[in-house]
Amino acid sequence: MRVPLSWLREYVALPAEATAREVAEKLIGLGLEVETVEEVGADITGPIVVGRVLTIEELTGFKKPIRFCTVDVGDANGTGEPQEIVCGARNFTEGDLVVVSLPGAVLPGGFAISARKTYGRISAGMICSASELGLWEDHEGIIVLPEGFAEPGTNAHDLLGLRDSVLDIAVTPDRGYALSMRGVAREAAAAYGVDFTDPAQRPLPETTGGGYPATVADPTICSRYVLRGVTGFDPHAPSPLWMRRRLHLCGVRSISLAVDVTNYVMLELGQPLHAWDRATLRGPIEVRLARQGEKLETLDHVVRDLDPDDILITDESGPINIAGVMGGVHTEISETSTDILVEAAHFADTHIARTSRRHQLSSESSRRFERGVDTAVQLAAATRAVDLLAELGGATIEDGVTHIDLTVPREPIVVRAGHAGRVAGVDYPVETEIARLRQVGCEVVQDGDTLSVTPPSWRPDLTDPNDLAEEVIRNEGYENIPAVPPQAPAGRGLTRGQRLRRAVGRTLADRGFFEVLNYPFVGTRDLDGLQLADDDPRRTAVRLANPLHDDEPLLRTTLLPGLFRALARNVGRGFGDVALFEMGLVYHPRPGAPARAPVPAVDRAPTAEERAALEAALPAQPRHVAAVLAGQRLQSGWWGEGENATWADAVQAARETASVAGVELMVRAAQYAPWHPGRCAALYVADGDGDVLVGHAGELHPRVTKAYGLPPRTAALEIDWDRVEAAATVATAPRVSTYPVATQDVALVVDESVPAAEVEAALRQGAGELLESVRLFDVYTGDQVGEGRKSLAYALRLRADDRTLTAEETNRVRDAAVAAAAERTGAVQRG
Structure with missing residues (x-):
């Protein structure tokens, strides 16, 4: 505003x-x-005055019409002689009052006025248009002031309101x-703390009735409806300068007097109005909800399919307005309208809000209706409008007034005296509370230590005692509330889960990843881009009742779409070597859950049954960790070639993420969208009842990178952090042995289908407690091991806590490890 x-x-x-x-x-x-x-x-300075055009001489021989004028500017030019000015405008004649900028004036934009020779004459000033003075947008010519506006030479700064x-x-x-x-x-x-003059307090018709016939079908959609009419309106009457100036300052474009009047009253009183050309109306008006299949061409020349939730203004021809949002094109005011009917109404705010959003029509009227307008100002607003039409447009006001009042008196709010003080922590006397509430328009009746407060009609937001407390507190001054820092209770701190999640962020940041936070909204197109099968559980998502964007109506079931979009934005802006991660919730609908969650009352705590119903309606919300890598992991430079990020980096990042919780991931080959079927790893954690799948990592499928505009060979990972955290172990300090390490290398030949991780797990199991670490350092395929076979070479580090291991002990450990690998994976030791 x-x-x-x-x-x-x-x-x-x-x-x-x-x-x-x-x-x-x-x-x-x-x-x-x-x-x-x-x-x-x-930025407007210098002499700008009222002038009267004395003579006009038409200059010929130029590409456009030019006039040489003499203008009476009184004594403003210091001589009293007529001012000679060259002007190209054609919308004024001799004797007209105009606005003149004399030499030395500076107009908006730093445009300085001086005497100069142009078109063969000396022009000592400029006859100004509204646009040149910044009054309002008008390209039809210069300003012609009404007769008697002011004497020539009068300073025009204040008269026109040039500065405000x-x-x-x-x-x-x-x-x-x-x-x-x-x-x-x-x-x-x-x-x-000064006097306020209410512009709505004006003489109103003593009696109502005899106006244009109208009915309201349902008081819940329209509680008050007022119609007032005028006849004999001059459709060519101009809007006065002061009205056009005020509309412009408020950001509203001047259109015509009839439309300007409705906009002016709306800005003045906050009540949206609508005006019809009465000649276009057909029979009585009815306010009702739309019926299935009805349509209306609105003022923006769009034919709209109406929804049964839309409030309509109708006559015998059908819908003529979408109430509170936009009028119909067939009943609008035109350049020939002489009989005008003005509407002022109070429509249900929730209906108007839904209609505005549904039709993507946000107007000045809808903005006010959906926030709540005064329920008692309609008659005053309509009366103000017809008075202006009569005063400025020569119209005659009709005696008849249509006034349908279906409002219900507001129930008083009962509040204990001193409630505002208890909320703010400030001792407000009860007299202060009563004075402040009356100041905002409330009616207050005191009964002992209880106040019965009836809010004014223009404050629909005041509905409970805390609203009243806010009115007292803000009018007494927020700055007068003392600052009292809360004392944190002893013994509190971060939970173990919070510490683990922060450690995950630090770990990934240390590896060069940047954290991003994405909106949790996705659309079907995002899921299609992941190449998900039609029966993939990730396609079953929670649908939002009021999505921010129509193309993203679902809550995410995976973090990857948001990360892919963030990566695409970075790549599009020239940052091709990027590693991003996000930790956040995903949402999975519970089987059998209701489509909508119940809405409990706000005046009390929910009951156990209501809480159970709410919990049943909420989706499962596991916490995931996901990351995406593209470009070079190590930059190339004078020191040598760089290294591109690969699927192995995504797998390693997942391992290190899980290691924060003391969990070791087991890696197995898998096929799972959106990863490349030959470069996808399934990630498991050990559990007493079997291994638990916690996520996937690897290189993305080429069709996925193309759908999201990602670089080729982009890698990504996503793990269910809740499952990892459930398998977390309590960290213990490692035992450090002072005895030397013994190393043993073994090379095992297995089928190509056997994962190296299974061989490693078997070696660990067979080696027992003396094994300190095992590392795969070579993989060989070729003629020496046979077709369909591969050789895996591992380095075993062995150490005891209390002695130096002998050769016999190390050999026994190595043989036991190889035997376990042979039993579990069919491995054969390579000679």
Whole structure:
């Protein structure tokens, strides 16, 4: 909401010396988000005056029409003689009042005015258009002032409002009343403790009835509906300068007098209005919900399929408006409209919000309705509009008034005296609480230590005692609440799980990975890009009721799509050597869970049954760790060639991640999307009942890299951290032996299908406690071992804690290890 300070002063007796920035600070102290203070016209300086055109001489011989004018500017030029000015505009005649910039003036953009020769004449100044003065966007010609506006030579700065200060306020959803001059003025009056003039307090019709026939089908969709009409309106009557200027300062484009009036009243009172050409209406108006199959062509010339949740304004011809959002094209005001019907209504905020989102139509009206408008201002707003149409457009106001009032009186909120003080930790006297609540418009009745508070009609956000406490606290000043640091209870700290998760981040960061945080939303296209089969469990996802983007309506079941998109963005910006990781939750629907979670009451804690129902509706949310690598792992340079990241780096990163929890991963070949079937490793942890699959790592399938725009041979990993953490062991300090190590090398020949990890596991089992480590240092395939066979060479390090091992002991350990490998994998020791 843009708030011109000059307009604000009409309703608030602000101190004359109060600047826009001071007013902004006061409003910020009350909780309004004033984003900027714009000094409009601050760069306009020098003599800009009212002038009267005396003579016009048409100059010929040029490519475009040029006029040489003499203009009476009074004594503003220091001589009293007519000012000679060359002008190309055609929309003025002799005798018209215009705005003149004299030599020495500076217009917006640093455009300096001086006397110069042009088109063979001396032009000492400029006759100005609205655009040249920054008043509003208008390219039809110069400003022609109404007769009697001011005497020639009068300073035009103040008359036209060339300089003003505008507060730009970001109105939060709970402060819909601040989307109006009326609402902001009330806040400013409270901030300064000065008088407030309510623009809605104006003479209203003493009786209602006899207006245009209308009905409301359901009071839950429209609680108040007002229609007022005028006849004999001049459709060519211009909007006055002051109205066009204020609309421009508020960021609204001037269109025509009838439309400008509805926009002006909306900005002034916060009540959206709509005006129809009465000649286009067919029979009585009805406010109702849409029916299946109905359509409407809106003012943006789009034919829209209406939803049964949409509130409509209809006549005998069918829908003519999407209520509170946009009107229909067939009943809009035109250049020939003389009889106008003005609508002011209070529509259900939730319906308007859903309709605006459904049709992707966010208008100034819908923004106000969905935040909640005053339920009692409709008659005043419609009356204000027809008064302006009569005053500025020569219209005659009809006596009949349609006023359908279906509002229900608000129930008072009962709150204990001193509640605001208990919330803030400040001792507010009960008299202060009552005064502050009355200041914001509440009716307060005290009964002992109990207050019965009825919020005003323009504050639908006040619904419970804590809302009332906030009103007292913010008006008393947030800055007056003492800062009391909370004391942390002794003995608390990070849990073991939190420490492990932080250690994972440090470990991967030490390996050169960068952490990213992605939104947990995906779409079907993301899952298709992973090349998932139709029956893959990861395609079964939780669907959001109100997704941020229509193409991402699902909660993720894997972290990989977000990482792939982040990698693609980095590669697209020239960073090809990237390693990224993320730790976060994924979401798996529970079998048999309801489609929607129940909504418990907010005035009490949920019961055990409600908690059980909520838990049953929530998806399973395991924590995963995933990473993606592309480009060079080691950079090339003068020191030599670099090394590209491969599937082995992804497997090793997974091993090191699990090692943080003291878990050793077992690696086996696998086929699992989105990895390359020949370069995919399944990762397992040992469990008492058998090995548990915890994730996969390897090189991505070429079709996946193409779908996401990733570099070839990109590698990735993803592990279920919850399963790894469940297998975590308590870390113990290693025993360090002071005795020397004994080494034994063995070469074993096995089938090519036997994983090296299984051979290593067998060696470990057979070697027993004396084995300190085992390392694969060579793999050989060829004629010496036979087709379909491979040779694996391992280095065994043996050590005892209490003695030096003898040759006989080391040989026994080696033979036992080889025997175990032969039994489990069919290995044969190579001679």
